[in-house]
Amino acid sequence: MARGKNSKNHHWWPVGLQSYWADRAGDVSWIEPNGKIGKKRSVNRKIGFKIHGHTIFRGTVWESNFEGEFDIDNEVHKIIPALQEMKPFGRTPKEFFTLIKMLGKKNRSLRDMCKFYHLEEELHRNLLLLMHSLLIRSPGNRSRYEGYPKMIGLPPDEEIGKANMAQNYQIAKKLCQKGLISNQYFVLMHSPLKKFIFGDGSLDWLTSGLVANRINGRTLLPLTPHLCVYFCTPMSMRSTPNCASFRVAPWIVDWINDITQIYSKDRIFFHGKPPKIADSFRRRQFLEHAEKTDTLIERLDEIVGIKKRRYLFLGPSHSL
Template identity: 30%
Template sequence: MKQKPLKTELHHWWPRTLADHWAAADAMVSVIRPNGTLHRARPGAFGAITNAHHMKMGGPWDSTFEPIFNEPDNEMAAFVRWLGTLEASLALPDQPMVERILPQPLPDERAAQIARVTASLLARSPSIRASIKRTTEYYRRSFGLADPTADKTLIAANQRGLYDAYRKRMMHGRWAILFSDEREFIAGDGFLHNFPASQDALNSGLKLVLPILPTATIVYMSPMQYPSEPRLVTLRLGAEEVERLTAITQVYASDFLFYRDDKPDLSEAFKHGEHRQFQYHGHHWLDPLLDDLSQYNRWGKDGAAGISRRRPYSESLEGNRWLDRFVAQGD
């Protein structure tokens, strides 16, 4: 049977089923560009790349992996409804963190769902594609190729297996949902994470902070040590904490910032129009927060809730700084 040629398609990295939840009261989604230009359109008008997941090798070797994202996209509405059922402590930001964190049940089917949704948004994100492009072109230049440019097919070939690899890795680790009712989150075409753009090296120390709704951000953590329970915690953030996450998101975004009602002030990092990152993906405010979220124990000392003294992300950050100082001394 003769294979039908691949049709030109728009492949969404920010699916319509999610974009709907970023629409304001007038049913329009707002996007800001690095130069400050504001665009408003119906959900689905933004967040897509033409033929991003097609691999056009020629004739019968043409293929696409776009269908693998159908399952997480189709369950997005149900996933958002589930997020709405989660509770978060009413404790204020100046209260002890152990009183602000609230453990939540995470049945196996929900654990699989949050892994699918999160892995799909990570694997097809423009920041992952940009990382693949940089790495591929580096090696092509090293091999002396006259044209080191990585086209869409070459990027897609390296991107193809990431969803399954990320999803399987995310079946282990701890999740947190950060809520806000004082100030809205923003989303972008990049967000803080330290996952490699490769199916390899998915080891401990992984972290991800993904604003998924104007009112909710997904956090994934896999430090070397953490209590096995709870698998999921929630935390309600204050306005100042949301502003800090907004600044972090702008560092990792390149061309798009989505918002619903709270228009963000653009940072200098976002104005550069490229996917940037903190050194070692470490951040002086965020890493201590990830420590608390990952080390929270529902049944700590004397049977009361507690937070372990282990500081995996902060210690990793400080260790990298020490290494940098050591190397600098040897130069």
């Protein structure tokens, strides 16, 4: 829950979301690039925060505080259960037998494995805003915002970073709450066994479009150890459905987790067994794709109906 001006501990990872990553004792675990593992009790609110991270100072003057703007945090326990109820294809006996038959087809696609839904407007807008809030206030984007002065030969500036963050979130909040929501599509990826990880940075090919006062692009966000959401904005689509749900194979979870490690710098949060550290995470930098393309993203785009620009398989073939 967002605490506004009453607390100096400003969370970039909502405590409500953290609760889904807590073990039976209520602890949330993380691993660092050097392999060191830590854990803390989620309810103590000492994870995923920065002191005065959303307070803009000028000298010794407390000029403004925008922590209270992240009130979408209060909707987490409505959003996540609603998404969990959008079950993947194969849950009913009829769907299960159809799925079994489909597994024998060599030319099946990810789209064939999906069940389709239409997100009603309130859930659509709330989920969209939650995803923007996670991206914009993440340490990864904070670092990028603080680095803007380097474009003109100046050192990074924390206060400029906060100002950029506040401005981008104000635009995002207005668009998510009042703007058009056509040509927006969500793909829900459920993984009941193998678990997703979450980092201090995420694949964000979305929020850069806010400078043009529009929502346009793609993002991939693990929300819980068992649920990851892909969002994109196709050039054209039917008004319904606007959401696909499917159960992902372990190799897809591995691929998404590898992407998470690329975009993370200091901490990877996990539930259960610690992930194997990738070389990208060991570098302790906020890395990114050289180009805004990834074979997995292209396959997720096919679910939505976006035609691929290219279709490359990296390494050995995988089973759907």
